[in-house]
Amino acid sequence: MPAPIALTSLDxxxxxxxxxxxxxxxxxxxxxxxxxxxxxxxxxxLILGSELDARRAAATLIDRLPxxxxxxxxxxxxxxxxALEQIWQATAALPCHTAANADALRLEGYLGRFLATLALDGxxxxxxxxxxxxxxxxxxxxxxxxxxxxxxxxxxGYLAVxxxxxxxxxxxxxxxxxVGVFEAPRHVQINADLCAHQRSGLPGCxxxxxxxxxxxxxxxxxxxxxxxxxxxxxxHGAGSCASACPTGAIEYRLPHPxxxxxxxxGLLGAYGEAGGEHPVVRFVSEARRRxxxxxxxxxxxxxxxxxxxxxxxxxxxxxxxxxxxxVRLQRDAETxxxxxxxxxxxxxxxxxLLSALGHRPERLAWLSIEDDGSARDALPREAALIARPRAxxxxxxxxxxNATLDWLAAQGAPSGESHALPAGAPFGAxxxxxxxxxxxxxxxxxxxxxxxxxxxxxxxxxxxREADCIQCGLCAAGCPEQAIRxxxxxxxxxxxxxTRVIKEEPAFACIRCGKPFATASTIASIQRKLADHPYFAxxxxxxxxxxxxxxxxxxxxxxxxxxERQLKV
Numbered sequence: 112m113p114a115p116i117a118l119t120s121l122d123x124x125x126x127x128x129x130x131x132x133x134x135x136x137x138x139x140x141x142x143x144x145x146x147x148x149x150x151x152x153x154x155x156x157l158i159l160g161s162e163l164d165a166r167r168a169a170a171t172l173i174d175r176l177p178x179x180x181x182x183x184x185x186x187x188x189x190x191x192x193x194a195l196e197q198i199w200q201a202t203a204a205l206p207c208h209t210a211a212n213a214d215a216l217r218l219e220g221y222l223g224r225f226l227a228t229l230a231l232d233g234x235x236x237x238x239x240x241x242x243x244x245x246x247x248x249x250x251x252x253x254x255x256x257x258x259x260x261x262x263x264x265x266x267x268g269y270l271a272v273x274x275x276x277x278x279x280x281x282x283x284x285x286x287x288x289x290v291g292v293f294e295a296p297r298h299v300q301i302n303a304d305l306c307a308h309q310r311s312g313l314p315g316c317x318x319x320x321x322x323x324x325x326x327x328x329x330x331x332x333x334x335x336x337x338x339x340x341x342x343x344x345x346x347h348g349a350g351s352c353a354s355a356c357p358t359g360a361i362e363y364r365l366p367h368p369x370x371x372x373x374x375x376x377g378l379l380g381a382y383g384e385a386g387g388e389h390p391v392v393r394f395v396s397e398a399r400r401r402x403x404x405x406x407x408x409x410x411x412x413x414x415x416x417x418x419x420x421x422x423x424x425x426x427x428x429x430x431x432x433x434x435x436x437x438v439r440l441q442r443d444a445e446t447x448x449x450x451x452x453x454x455x456x457x458x459x460x461x462x463x464l465l466s467a468l469g470h471r472p473e474r475l476a477w478l479s480i481e482d483d484g485s486a487r488d489a490l491p492r493e494a495a496l497i498a499r500p501r502a503x504x505x506x507x508x509x510x511x512x513n514a515t516l517d518w519l520a521a522q523g524a525p526s527g528e529s530h531a532l533p534a535g536a537p538f539g540a541x542x543x544x545x546x547x548x549x550x551x552x553x554x555x556x557x558x559x560x561x562x563x564x565x566x567x568x569x570x571x572x573x574x575x576r577e578a579d580c581i582q583c584g585l586c587a588a589g590c591p592e593q594a595i596r597x598x599x600x601x602x603x604x605x606x607x608x609x610t611r612v613i614k615e616e617p618a619f620a621c622i623r624c625g626k627p628f629a630t631a632s633t634i635a636s637i638q639r640k641l642a643d644h645p646y647f648a649x650x651x652x653x654x655x656x657x658x659x660x661x662x663x664x665x666x667x668x669x670x671x672x673x674x675e676r677q678l679k680v
Contacts, residue, residue, distance in 0.1 A: 116490045126409025129387030137377040140370030147294040148343040152223040152249040154290035160254030163187035164274040166202040175287040180242035181207040184255050206242035221344040222268030223249050250286055263324035263447035264347045298348030305360035307559040307583040309337040316583040319352035324447035350420030351450040357537030357581035359508030363421050369504045376433040376501045389491050392430040394422050395441040408488035420450045424457040425512045432518045434498030436491035442480045460536050467530040467603035469523030496522045513578050525603040532599045537581040539599035545614045547594035549633040554586035571630045572615035578608045621658035628658040
C-alpha cells in the first residue's frame with residue numbers, strides 16, 4: 112500500500128488558490144442558446160381524490176383559475192371541518208364525476224395537454240370535453256392516497272400531494288402560477304444512425320427505455336423498422352438515457368458529453384499548472400451542492416451537474432485519465448431510484464475495468480447522502496496517474512471511451528485476462544459455433560458498430576473486434592443458424608483492440624461460369640434445406656451450385672427446350 116498522503120493548512124490554501132485559478136481559466140461548457148420546447152397552459156385543472164379534499168383544493172383555487180373539474184376516486188374521511196358548508200357552497204357549481212375504480216381513468220399528456228379518459232357504462236368519455244367543454248386539461252392535481260401516475264418523474268403539470276401537507280400548499284401556488292406560455296430546454300438529442308435498438312425488424316438494445324424515470328422514451332414501430340423517440344415535453348433531463356446508451360446515439364445537451372470531457376481535462380491541467388496537488392474530482396448535482404454549507408477542501412474539484420446522470424462511466428474514467436487521483440460520486444436524495452440504480456451498475460462496471468487494467472478500483476467511490484464533508488474532503492490514498500496529453504476529444508462516445516481505456520491500460524498493469532461482467536454491460540465478445548456458421552454475413556449487416564466485419568467475394572470471412580462490441584444482441588437475434596451467443600466481459604489485453612478472424616473459407620465458384628458467389632458451407636446448408644423442394648428436383652438441383660445469373664439462364668434454356676413447360680410457369 113502507498114504511504115498516506117498528508118497536507119498542511121498551507122498546502123490546502125495553495126490547492127484552493129490553484130482551484131480558483133483553474134476555474135477562472137477554464138470555461139464550463141454551457142450551451143448559451145439551448146434549443147427549447149414550449150408549454151402553453153390556460154390553467155384548466157382536473158382534481159383527483161376524495162370529494163372532500165378535492166373540494167377543499169378547488170375552493171382555494173376557484174377564483175384563480177378559469178376552470179376546475181373534480182373526479183372522485185376514493186371515499187372521503189369522516190373528518191369534521193368547520194368550514195365544510197362554506198366549501199360546499201363555493202364549489203357546488205363545479206362539475207364532479209365519480210370513477211368506479213382507479214382503472215376507470217386513463218391519464219396521459221403534460222402541462223397544457225392532459226387527456227383524461229373515463230370509462231363509463233362501457234364507453235370512453237373525454238372528461239375535459241364532458242366537464243369543461245374543451246379537449247384537454249392543462250393541469251392535474253392528484254390528492255389520492257395512491258397517485259394515479261406512479262412515475263418517479265411525473266410529467267410537468269401533474270402534481271401528486273396529500274391534502275394538509277406543506278407540499279399541498281406549495282402545489283396550490285404552483286398550479287395558480289402555471290398559466291401562460293413557458294419554455295424548457297430540450298435536454299437530449301437522438302442520432303438514429305448510431306442507434307442499435309432495432310435492425311431489419313430484429314430487436315436489439317433497450318438500455319435507454321429501461322432507465323428513463325420519466326417514461327419520456329418510446330419505441331415507435333414503422334412499417335419495417337422501429338426507432339427510439341423522445342417526448343421532449345415529458346423529459347426532465349435526468350440523463351440516464353444518455354449515460355446508458357453505449358453508442359452515443361442519445362446525447363445529453365446540457366452540457367454536451369464531448370465538451371464535458373474536454374472541460375475535465377482542461378480543469379485538471381490548469382489546476383496542476385497553478386500548483387495544485389492530489390486532485391479529486393467529485394461529480395455532484397447542483398441541488399446537492401446548494402445544500403452544502405461548507406466549501407470543499409482545496410484539492411476537491413466539483414463538477415456540478417443539473418442531474419447526476421448527465422455524466423457516466425466514460426466521464427468518470429476520463430477524469431482519471433486526465434490526472435485525477437480519485438473520482439467521487441455524490442449520492443443525492445433527489446436522484447430518482449431508477450437513475451441511481453443505473454449509475455450504481457455503471458460504477459460496478461467501471462471499478463471492474465479499473466481492476467482489470469491494474470488500478471485500484473477504490474479510485475472510483477460513492478459518497479453517502481449523510482456525508483458531513485469528511486469523506487468528500489478526504490485526501491486520496493495515492494498519487495494521480497500520469498495525465499494524458501490534452502487534446503480535443505475526437506470521435507463518438509465509444510471511440511473516446513476506448514481511447515481512455517487504452518491510456519489507463521498504458522499507465523497500469525493489465526491482467527491479460529477476460530474479466531466477467533454482468534449481463535447487460537456494453538462490453539464483451541461473441542461466441543460463434545463455427546460448425547454451424549455459414550458465413551452468410553447476416554450478422555455483419557446487422558451490427559450497428561464496426562465490431563463485426565466480413566471478407567470479399569474471393570475470401571469470405573467473419574472477423575470481430577471486441578473493443579467495438581456493445582452487446583446489443585442483434586447479431587445473435589439475426590443469425591439464421593443460431594450460431595452466435597453473447598459473452599459479456601472485458602478483455603484486459605491488447606487483443607481487445609485487434610480484429611481477429613473467427614471463421615474463413617474459400618468462396619464457392621459457380622459450376623457454369625466460375626464466378627465466386629457464396630461459401631461452401633452456405634451452399635451445403637441451402638442444399639439441405641431445399642432437398643425436397645420441387646423446383647430443385649432432379650437435374651435442377653445443380654442450380655443450387657450456380658450463381659444468380661447462371662441460374663436464371665438455366666431456367667430459360669429449359670423452357671426453350673420444352674415450350675409446354677411455359678404453360679406451367
